[in-house]
Amino acid sequence: MADLLSVRNLCSGYGHIPVLHDVSFSLPREGVSAIIGPNGHGKTTLLRTLSGLNRSWSGQIEFDGAPIPQSVEARARAGLVHVPQGDQLFMDMTVMENLAMGAYARPKGYDLQTGFAEVFDLFPRLAERRQQRVSSLSGGERRMVGIGRGMMAGGKLLMIDEPSLGLAPIVIEQVYDALRKLASTGAAILVVEENPSRIETVAERFFLMDGGKFEWTGDTEALRNSSDIVATYLGG
Numbered sequence: 108m109a110d111l112l113s114v115r116n117l118c119s120g121y122g123h124i125p126v127l128h129d130v131s132f133s134l135p136r137e138g139v140s141a142i143i144g145p146n147g148h149g150k151t152t153l154l155r156t157l158s159g160l161n162r163s164w165s166g167q168i169e170f171d172g173a174p175i176p177q178s179v180e181a182r183a184r185a186g187l188v189h190v191p192q193g194d195q196l197f198m199d200m201t202v203m204e205n206l207a208m209g210a211y212a213r214p215k216g217y218d219l220q221t222g223f224a225e226v227f228d229l230f231p232r233l234a235e236r237r238q239q240r241v242s243s244l245s246g247g248e249r250r251m252v253g254i255g256r257g258m259m260a261g262g263k264l265l266m267i268d269e270p271s272l273g274l275a276p277i278v279i280e281q282v283y284d285a286l287r288k289l290a291s292t293g294a295a296i297l298v299v300e301e302n303p304s305r306i307e308t309v310a311e312r313f314f315l316m317d318g319g320k321f322e323w324t325g326d327t328e329a330l331r332n333s334s335d336i337v338a339t340y341l342g343g
């Protein structure tokens with residue numbers, strides 16, 4: 108089957124400063140892939156360029172067998188869903204209201220209850236807090252709302268920027284367990300994660316970004332056998 112996402116020679120940056128240099132990769136229609144690598148080397152910029160929040164300078168992106176549409180909204184409607192770093196939730200709104208916002212690109216008549224049920228199945232803790240304002244949730248619960256809001260879009264690829272950011276190790280485990288469970292239903296997920304040891308047992312393919320390029324790509328076994336690569340780029 109054709110790849111879900113195919114990126115060729117993608118370049119992007121800020122102002123006149125280039126960040127991404129000829130990034131090429133592809134993703135299949137299922138499973139968890141991870142972009143790993145040190146901070147400040149372009150992982151977030153890549154996700155933002157894929158979702159259309161940043162303009163691509165050159166290169167091609169194909170999604171679901173067709174050239175990707177231009178606007179952020181059209182990309183979301185095509186099924187490319189971006190869960191940004193830092194959650195970016197509506198703090199004065201409840202859990203359910205935040206989740207409902209994620210379904211904005213769904214066709215008219217979509218029954219929100221179906222989406223809520225999927226999210227609450229994955230994150231039962233959110234079901235208990237469904238009427239609570241997001242401002243009163245813990246950091247881990249907010250992260251769950253952010254991922255749940257992305258799920259509500261019903262996309263074909265869920266791109267999640269650093270789901271572990273700022274969370275305690277035990278909460279990181281809970282979030283990654285949920286992503287594992289979501290992937291087992293056949294979802295395609297692309298995660299940005301600085302620390303490969305956190306994602307090693309969740310993802311099945313890894314792209315190591317350094318200096319705005321992929322310096323190494325491999326599966327879980329290759330990653331485990333590449334301690335030299337990890338030490339060189341990630342310091343341990």
Ligand SMILES: Nc1ncnc2c1ncn2[C@@H]1O[C@H](COP(=O)(O)OP(=O)(O)OP(=O)(O)O)[C@@H](O)[C@H]1O
Pocket residue numbers: 121126144145146147148149150151152153301
């Ligand atoms: N809005 C912006 N304006 C100008 N430069 C930016 C902007 N956002 C990011 N950059 C620069 O682009 C480069 C790549 O940043 P990016 O956030 O993509 O890296 P990253 O690998 O995701 O790191 P982190 O995990 O810390 O976000 C960095 O040099 C950063 O300073």
